Amino acid sequence: MAHIVILGAGTGGMPAAYDLRSAIGKEHRITVVNALDYFQFVPSNPWVAVGWRERKETTLPIAPSLAKKGIDFIAQRVDRIDADGNALELADGQRLAYDYLVITTGPKLSFDEVPGAGPVQGHTQSICTIDHAEKAWADYQTFLQDPGPAIIGAMPGASCFGPAYEFAFIFNKDLQRRKLRHKVPLTFVTSEPYIGHMGLGGVGDSKSMLESEFRNHDIKWITNAKVTKVEAGKMFVTEMDENGQPKKEHELPFKYSMMLPAFKGVDAVAAVEGLCNPRGFVLIDEHQRSKKYRNIFSAGVCVAIPPVEVTPVPTGAPKTGYMIETMVSAIVHNIAAELQGQSADAKATWNAICLADMGDTGAAFVALPQIPPRNVNWFKKGKWVHLAKVAFEKYFMYKMKNGTAEPVYEKHVLKALGIVRLEK
Numbered sequence: 203m204a205h206i207v208i209l210g211a212g213t214g215g216m217p218a219a220y221d222l223r224s225a226i227g228k229e230h231r232i233t234v235v236n237a238l239d240y241f242q243f244v245p246s247n248p249w250v251a252v253g254w255r256e257r258k259e260t261t262l263p264i265a266p267s268l269a270k271k272g273i274d275f276i277a278q279r280v281d282r283i284d285a286d287g288n289a290l291e292l293a294d295g296q297r298l299a300y301d302y303l304v305i306t307t308g309p310k311l312s313f314d315e316v317p318g319a320g321p322v323q324g325h326t327q328s329i330c331t332i333d334h335a336e337k338a339w340a341d342y343q344t345f346l347q348d349p350g351p352a353i354i355g356a357m358p359g360a361s362c363f364g365p366a367y368e369f370a371f372i373f374n375k376d377l378q379r380r381k382l383r384h385k386v387p388l389t390f391v392t393s394e395p396y397i398g399h400m401g402l403g404g405v406g407d408s409k410s411m412l413e414s415e416f417r418n419h420d421i422k423w424i425t426n427a428k429v430t431k432v433e434a435g436k437m438f439v440t441e442m443d444e445n446g447q448p449k450k451e452h453e454l455p456f457k458y459s460m461m462l463p464a465f466k467g468v469d470a471v472a473a474v475e476g477l478c479n480p481r482g483f484v485l486i487d488e489h490q491r492s493k494k495y496r497n498i499f500s501a502g503v504c505v506a507i508p509p510v511e512v513t514p515v516p517t518g519a520p521k522t523g524y525m526i527e528t529m530v531s532a533i534v535h536n537i538a539a540e541l542q543g544q545s546a547d548a549k550a551t552w553n554a555i556c557l558a559d560m561g562d563t564g565a566a567f568v569a570l571p572q573i574p575p576r577n578v579n580w581f582k583k584g585k586w587v588h589l590a591k592v593a594f595e596k597y598f599m600y601k602m603k604n605g606t607a608e609p610v611y612e613k614h615v616l617k618a619l620g621i622v623r624l625e626k
């Protein structure tokens with residue numbers, strides 16, 4: 203019997219547990235360890251931040267769902283990974299031994315790289331967790347009493363730009379519905395070299411399309427923006443030129459701001475000797491396996507992938523749902539194969555497919571492969587994307603509650619977009 207431990211029960215970890223359960227025999231034990239006792243559907247957080255969703259719609263208790271599938275669950279933070287001793291040390295002092303470890307710990311939110319940033323010790327909101335999104339919603343309601351300038355965007359070193367665009371459009375739409383938009387000058391401040399870059403070097407005509415959408419919605423922008431400091435009500439931004447030299451200094455007043463931070467690997471993972479790159483992301487081979495510890499696999503935001511290109515202000519490449527799903531599928535195949543004495547030869551497809559909501563419409567993009575030039579480079583806008591995103595949220599929550607082992611993107615999204623044939 204093997205004991206497989208999955209560390210992190212988010213977008214990658216929960217499906218990994220269900221898929222593994224259906225792929226390996228009941229004689230093998232699976233345990234999920236997560237710092238919190240609930241699952242949260244992170245892509246819904248922009249809606250939570252404007253009151254379009256509530257916590258109860260986008261979270262669910264983990265233990266009952268995993269129990270139904272015969273998967274053990276421990277709601278504890280992991281403080282240390284003893285990779286040489288094949289064990290985890292949990293915050294309550296427990297030591298949990300494993301034969302295989304799957305690390306799906308997502309990001310550490312690196313607000314401390316910009317003084318004054320972040321929702322706890324700083325002055326900017328975040329939508330990265332349900333707690334942050336709820337705080338963003340509470341502060342938004344105060345802002346609505348006395349509206350003024352707003353700033354939305356992404357900090358230097360950020361990689362997850364899609365949600366910043368989503369939030370800018372959703373924020374815009376919500377203010378329009380409340381007939382308050384005319385009181386809110388809105389600026390999008392981003393480390394990307396141009397609007398629509400998204401850490402991917404652009405996708406199709408994302409630059410023109412998103413610039414046009416910003417113009418149509420009276421959203422101004424500053425690109426190549428290095429936010430250096432945030433004070434209460436004021437953001438300090440150095441705008442760089444294409445050579446990475448300072449071009450212009452901005453002092454931007456605001457009454458509300460949501461800025462996506464740079465990501466790092468979480469402390470317990472980053473601290474393991476030889477496991478990670480300097481930012482704490484897990485170094486893996488093409489089979490999602492640690493280069494140093496051969497019984498450790500990793501998927502999701504916590505893995506190291508190189509930036510698509512060097513940009514004047516540092517940016518990273520996003521790790522989105524479809525990519526995470528294929529990483530998980532590869533890990534499940536590889537662990538199941540090894541348990542049967544076969545070779546672990548499955549690989550993930552590191553492609554980017556994303557549905558981005560814009561309030562009542564949306565934009566879908568497909569970048570295959572992630573690094574240009576691409577075989578598929580597709581970016582489309584339409585109301586159907588908004589509807590598809592709502593349907594995706596409902597389906598993913600259903601799947602997490604009921605333990606359905608099924609790759610959502612592979613089975614539904616790719617087919618709906620008509621791109622299965624192109625990818626293969």
Ligand SMILES: Cc1cc2nc3c(=O)[nH]c(=O)nc-3n(C[C@H](O)[C@H](O)[C@H](O)COP(=O)(O)OP(=O)(O)OC[C@H]3O[C@@H](n4cnc5c(N)ncnc54)[C@H](O)[C@@H]3O)c2cc1C
Pocket residue numbers: 209210211212213214215235236237238244245246247248278279280281306307308309329330331362364365468470501502503504521522523524526555556557558
């Ligand atoms: C606001 C936002 C919106 C997004 N929207 C989309 C979208 O629409 N489409 C898309 O494709 N991608 C989207 N993404 C990108 C990506 O899909 C998500 O970030 C996704 O949640 C990443 O999954 P993950 O499993 O890597 O990490 P997470 O879902 O963040 O899960 C990590 C889990 O590990 C746990 N954990 C961390 N450290 C420890 C520890 N030491 N001990 C125990 N547990 C630990 C955490 O509590 C968490 O439950 C979005 C990202 C953000 C931030």
